Amino acid sequence: MKTVSFEDLQKELKNRNINLSYQRLKILQYLTNSQIHPTVDQIFTDLHKDIPTLSKTTVYNTLKLLVQSDLAKVLTIEDNETRYDINIENHGHFKCESCGEIYDFTIDLDSIANKELKNFKINDKKVYFKGICPRCLN
Amino acid sequence: MKTVSFEDLQKELKNRNINLSYQRLKILQYLTNSQIHPTVDQIFTDLHKDIPTLSKTTVYNTLKLLVQSDLAKVLTIEDNETRYDINIENHGHFKCESCGEIYDFTIDLDSIANKELKNFKINDKKVYFKGICPRCLN
DNA sequence: TAATCATATTGTAATGATTACAACTCTGTA
DNA sequence: TACAGAGTTGTAATCATTACAATATGATTA
Ligand SMILES: [Mn+2]
Ligand SMILES: [Mn+2]
Ligand SMILES: [Zn+2]
Ligand SMILES: [Zn+2]
Numbered sequence: 001m002k003t004v005s006f007e008d009l010q011k012e013l014k015n016r017n018i019n020l021s022y023q024r025l026k027i028l029q030y031l032t033n034s035q036i037h038p039t040v041d042q043i044f045t046d047l048h049k050d051i052p053t054l055s056k057t058t059v060y061n062t063l064k065l066l067v068q069s070d071l072a073k074v075l076t077i078e079d080n081e082t083r084y085d086i087n088i089e090n091h092g093h094f095k096c097e098s099c100g101e102i103y104d105f106t107i108d109l110d111s112i113a114n115k116e117l118k119n120f121k122i123n124d125k126k127v128y129f130k131g132i133c134p135r136c137l138n
Numbered sequence: 139m140k141t142v143s144f145e146d147l148q149k150e151l152k153n154r155n156i157n158l159s160y161q162r163l164k165i166l167q168y169l170t171n172s173q174i175h176p177t178v179d180q181i182f183t184d185l186h187k188d189i190p191t192l193s194k195t196t197v198y199n200t201l202k203l204l205v206q207s208d209l210a211k212v213l214t215i216e217d218n219e220t221r222y223d224i225n226i227e228n229h230g231h232f233k234c235e236s237c238g239e240i241y242d243f244t245i246d247l248d249s250i251a252n253k254e255l256k257n258f259k260i261n262d263k264k265v266y267f268k269g270i271c272p273r274c275l276n
Numbered sequence: 277t278a279a280t281c282a283t284a285t286t287g288t289a290a291t292g293a294t295t296a297c298a299a300c301t302c303t304g305t306a
Numbered sequence: 307t308a309c310a311g312a313g314t315t316g317t318a319a320t321c322a323t324t325a326c327a328a329t330a331t332g333a334t335t336a
Contacts, residue, residue, distance in 0.1 A: 019283070019284075019332090019333095021283090021284060021285080021331085021332095023284080023285070024284090040322080040323085041322085053285085053286075054285090054286090055285060055286045055287065056286095056287095056323095057285075057286065057287080057288095057323095057324085057325095058284080058285055058286075060322095060323070060324075061284080061285085074217055076214040076215070076216065076217045077214070078214065079212055079214045079220040079294095080294085080321090080322090081322095082217040082322085082323090092250075092252070094255060094258060094260075097261065103255075103258075105252050105254045105255055106252065106254060107250060107252060111249075111250075112230075112245060112249075112250055112265070114230070114243050114244065114245060116243045116244060117232060117241075117243055117267070119272040119275070120232060120241075120267075120269055120270065120271055120272060121269045121270040121275060122232075122267050122268070122269040123235065123268055123269040123270070124267065124268040124269065125265075125266070125267050125268075126264075126265070126266040126267075126268075127250070127263075127264070127265055127266075128263070128264040128265075128266075129255070129258075129260050129262065129263050129264075130260070130261055130262040130263075130264075131258055131259045131260040131261040131262065132258065132259040132261070133258055134257040134258060137257070137259060157312070157313075159302090159312090159313060159314080161313080161314070162313090178293080178294085179293090191314085191315075192314090192315090193314060193315045193316065194294095194315095194316095195294095195295085195296095195314075195315065195316075195317095196313080196314055196315075198293095198294070198295080199313085199314085217323095218292090218293090218322095218323085219293095220293085220294090
């Protein structure tokens with residue numbers, strides 16, 4: 001699973017004429033460093049320790065910007081928690097129903113394209129699994 | 139894609155000692171008759187015409203009951219609309235970004251099980267596609 | 277440098293979906 | 307008829323998200 005470097009992300013932003021403010025930089029760093037597919041609240045709470053003036057609205061705005069620019073993806077594994085993934089490569093997500101942790105896994109999404117959909121234009125594919133992770137099985 | 143008959147559903151409810159009230163009956167009928175993967179609001183609004191006393195809370199309660207009893211599934215294709223599917227057979231969902239319609243498609247979920255997950259206990263698999271449907275492509 | 281302008285951020289209020297909860301209703305049984 | 311348990315209802319509370327107006331920032335121009 002390829003990971004896009006932080007520098008590449010900065011370039012991408014410039015390509016799209018998106019200014020890199022201090023807040024945007026910090027949110028982007030948080031997303032690239034953490035592998036936890038965070039919620040808005042996790043991002044806000046963690047960053048708020050360093051940036052006491054940070055507004056939650058800014059977090060929402062920035063994430064919307066990143067998603068619209070195809071630099072991040074929205075994960076809706078549960079109906080009550082929206083998560084964000086800076087890794088836009090195609091891959092699946094497994095959520096442990098016991099500890100709540102979310103695991104990435106590689107998946108060949110091309111192989112699951114379906115004949116029934118041959119006349120459909122497919123722009124996005126999401127694969128979500130749920131169950132119990134090995135750590136919790138012990 | 140196998141469809142469970144309404145009579146089978148009734149039996150399943152009895153097996154689980156779930157009483158079939160008039161409201162529950164109507165909600166169940168609505169789910170089996172409509173193939174639109176409705177939201178709570180759609181169910182409530184449509185049924186409210188026939189049952190003016192119906193409460194939205196009852197719709198929420200009944201759906202929660204059906205999901206807990208494994209007689210319905212929750213779909214979270216978008217982060218802002220929770221939908222329900224009475225068809226619990228494994229199948230994928232395609233949402234048209236133009237008209238909003240949701241299409242079922244068959245998919246062999248066993249074939250996309252992954253070696254990386256061989257030590258995981260998988261309880262549920264969801265596959266969501268987005269794009270443009272043939273009708274909207276014309 | 278100072279003035280100007282566009283963009284970004286902030287805080288608060290509004291919205292909308294969902295849940296909590298207490299009162300009421302219905303149905304079957306003693 | 308009285309009672310008990312389950313189901314329903316309406317309202318209030320909660321929580322995530324969005325709208326919006328005021329303020330701040332940062333680049334551009336004179
Ligand atoms: Mn991921
Ligand atoms: Mn379906
Ligand atoms: Zn776990
Ligand atoms: Zn369409």
